Amino acid sequence: MKKTKKMMALWLTAAMAFGTLAGCGGGSADQGSEPAATTAPAAGSGTETTAAAGGSDAPASGEGAVYYLNFKPEQADQWVALAETYTKETGVPVTVVTAASGTYEQTLKSEMAKTEAPTLFQVNGPVGLASWKDYCYDLKDSAVYKDLSSDDFALIGDDGSVKGIAYVIETYGLIYNKKLLNDYINMDGAVITSADDIKDFATLKKVADDIQAKKDDLGIAGAFASAGFDASSDWRFKTHLANLPLYYEYLADGITSTDAVKGTYLDNFKQIFDLYITDSTCAPTLLSGKTGEDAASEFALGEAVFYQNGTWAYNDIKDNEVADEDLGMLPIFIGADKEANQGLCTGSENYWCVNSKASEANIQATLDFLQWVVESDAGKNGLAKEMGFVTPFSTFTEEYLPANPLVAAADEYVKKGTVSVTWNFTTMPSEEWKNQLGSAMLEYAQGTGNWDAVVTAFVDGWAAEYQAANN
Amino acid sequence: MDKAIKRYFPIFVLPTLLAFTMGFIAPFLVGVWLSFCKFTTINDATFIGFSNYTKILTDGTFVHALWYTSLFTIVSVIFINFFAFAIALLLTRKIKGTNLFRTVFFMPNLIGGIILGYVWSLLLNGILLQVxxxxTYSSVYGFWGLVILMCWQQIGYMMIIYIAGIQNVPGDLVEAAKIDGATNWQILKNVTLPMVMPSITICTFLTLTNSFKLFDQNLALTNGEPSNMSELLALNIFSTFYGRAGWEGVGQAKAVVFFILVGIIAVTQNVLTRRKEIEQ
Incomplete structure (x- = not known):
């Protein structure tokens, strides 16, 4: 009996001592060795995975290390592969952590507070930059800035320093299924004879309404894929769709940002949104629970003709019912003046920033890594071919265009001589503004609120949030 | 032996004390300090006084979350304890398969809150689809969804505690009551209930604090939709801290207020039910 007790005590002591040691030892466990690049699983938080990567300090040689907190879960694996290639070539450890969808800001916040903070992170534009500007290293002398084809793709601070650099240009619009649209055109009484006839909102509405009326004959569930307001999908409307009235207002007023919007084009905004929710695959009362995957699968399985999204959606819809050659893109017409010339919405909300509070060695390592990514063949190949990005860098020549039919469709539109709609949603005053607008839109859609609330959220909310954010 | 323990107690206490300080006291103090600061990352804060606390009131979501949480707490405490006690009574009768039933009722408690939330959102959405x-159509659906979810999860656990309490009621007391001609209802009211008062204290305490602090189920089931209307306090704090740039301090201040609220409620409840407990 006594012996067992003693053994027990010994075991417990050992267990406790082990626990203590393990707690302290974690920091230096894989020091200097190649850190395992980790990615967060889609639903996990980035925080846990960094622990696995091991908090190794800069190696004694002073070479520095790179820690990239990636924003795009779609390309998580490709980034890890690219980082491994770089480590193999140069021996510089590169850790890539991807924040789960929709949690980038909170992951960044907690990661930046750590001793081993990300050396490379992302902001989504001028508004995102506002909260992180004190952490942005001036990239003016960096190779990656020099490779940028135009200053339009850089975030310039008030003092003229280069705070962020866009690394991907994206385009969104109304993705449509050419085959289904042709099926419709071949029916009796179709209001258009070719997809090219859709040149304004009036035609778009006529077509959508007619398709909706004939949906059973066409074997589809609705003209538009569901306008879901789950967090995985609501940004398509509260941010991307709301960009259109904003774009036209800025255009009319000749401005690029404002402290108070007037909402000149909100009636047009209502028109297009009404179209989305009435000619839809589901009842408007179900919208609050519809996810981004729902809409993507409705489109990919050929249940809807139109689907508002961008070039990045290709990965989600490929290899399903819709063949690559059947993918087309239309501008989102809202019935504003001069829209015959309106193109797709093109811009960027992915800017690289280098953490100015990181050590000299790590900053240098990060800049070298970025240079390698945009200049070496392996890096360019990874970015363009593996990840499918269209980049704003002059080093990416013709052969580095991604094989993405949506990108090709977007290119076609530019060649037609249309004017691309800029991404003005990067000037929206805060995430809170978008959320308020999204909630108001949802309530309007499902019938528990009215359109006035949307107008209030859009106009009054802008002024209030701008005030709050800039004080 | 006693002397040895006395002499060496700092050595034995030290590891735990260190862990407790690092894991609890230090973060708590830092948290309180941060509630008076403006910051983006927590190691880079500037002191701004009480303005975070005044902002709590201007942000209407906190007040809404407060009464929504209170209502939810009241409803779920009543439901969970009533059903848990009723089932416990049933399963202490001599009926066949009590052990099986107990296990089945207890099992939901072994599933994590996030998973439960997603599973139930699928289930309930599937049912609501019929109409x-x-x-997330309105906060009323979210409210009752949460109540159902919490009942399903917690009743089993509370039932186990009640069963233990009921089994501890001395058989001779019940027998004596029966001999005196007490009806079943009278036995329940005058013998069983007073004797299981300690279990009631524990169960109301657990359900009260659990419901008041509920987070993962709320996050997974509705995530506060629509328009933050189905947001409980903990989720409200979380989304203020992480969801709004520049509002980190306000989120922190809300957390401090939340701590005080939970403290007051828990202590009051404990005092109130303790009073009703009796010695055997």
């Missing part, structure tokens, strides 16, 4: 509604 073309979703859980």
């Amino acid at each position: 073309e509604r979703t859980l």
Whole structure:
């Protein structure tokens, strides 16, 4: 009996001592060795995975290390592969952590507070930059800035320093299924004879309404894929769709940002949104629970003709019912003046920033890594071919265009001589503004609120949030 | 032996004390300090006084979350304890398969809150689909969804505690009551209930604090939709801290207020039910 007790005590002591040691030892466990690049699983938080990567300090040689907190879960694996290639070539450890969808800001916040903070992170534009500007290293002398084809793709601070650099240009619009649209055109009484006839909102509405009326004959569930307001999908409307009235207002007023919007084009905004929710695959009362995957699968399985999204959606819809050659893109017409010339919405909300509070060695390592990514063949190949990005860098020549039919469709539109709609949603005053607008839109859609609330959220909310954010 | 323990107690206490300080006291103090600061990352804060606390009131979501949480707490405490006690009574009768039933009722408690939330959102959305509604259609659906979810999860656990309490009621007391001609209802009211008062204290304490602090289920089931209307306090704090740039301090201040609220409620409840407990 006594012996067992003693053994027990010994075991417990050992267990406790082990626990203590393990707690302290974690920091230096894989020091200097190649850190395992980790990615967060889609639903996990980035925080846990960094622990696995091991908090190794800069190696004694002073070479520095790179820690990239990636924003795009779609390309998580490709980034890890690219980082491994770089480590193999140069021996510089590169850790890539991807924040789960929709949690980038909170992951960044907690990661930046750590001793081993990300050396490379992302902001989504001028508004995102506002909260992180004190952490942005001036990239003016960096190779990656020099490779940028135009200053339009850089975030310039008030003092003229280069705070962020866009690394991907994206385009969104109304993705449509050419085959289904042709099926419709071949029916009796179709209001258009070719997809090219859709040149304004009036035609778009006529077509959508007619398709909706004939949906059973066409074997589809609705003209538009569901306008879901789950967090995985609501940004398509509260941010991307709301960009259109904003774009036209800025255009009319000749401005690029404002402290108070007037909402000149909100009636047009209502028109297009009404179209989305009435000619839809589901009842408007179900919208609050519809996810981004729902809409993507409705489109990919050929249940809807139109689907508002961008070039990045290709990965989600490929290899399903819709063949690559059947993918087309239309501008989102809202019935504003001069829209015959309106193109797709093109811009960027992915800017690289280098953490100015990181050590000299790590900053240098990060800049070298970025240079390698945009200049070496392996890096360019990874970015363009593996990840499918269209980049704003002059080093990416013709052969580095991604094989993405949506990108090709977007290119076609530019060649037609249309004017691309800029991404003005990067000037929206805060995430809170978008959320308020999204909630108001949802309530309007499902019938528990009215359109006035949307107008209030859009106009009054802008002024209030701008005030709050800039004080 | 006693002397040895006395002499060496700092050595034995030290590891735990260190862990407790690092894991609890230090973060708590830092948290309180941060509630008076403006910051983006927590190691880079500037002191701004009480303005975070005044902002709590201007942000209407906190007040809404407060009464929504209170209502939810009241409803779920009543439901969970009533059903848990009723089932416990049933399963202490001599009926066949009590052990099986107990296990089955207890099992939901072994599933994590996030998973439960997603599973139930699928289930409830599936049912609501019949009437073309979703859980996030309005906060009323979200509210009852949460109540159902919490009942399903917690009743089993509370039932186990009640069963233990009921089994501890001395058989001779019940027998004596029976001999005196007490009806079943009278036995329940005058013998069983007073004797299981300690279990009631524990169960109301657990359900009260659990419901008041509920987070993962709320996050997974509705995530506060629509328009933050189905947001409980903990989720409200979380979304203020992480969801709004520049509002980190306000989120922190809300957390401090939340701590005080939970403290007051828990202590009051404990005092109130303790009073009703009796010695055997």
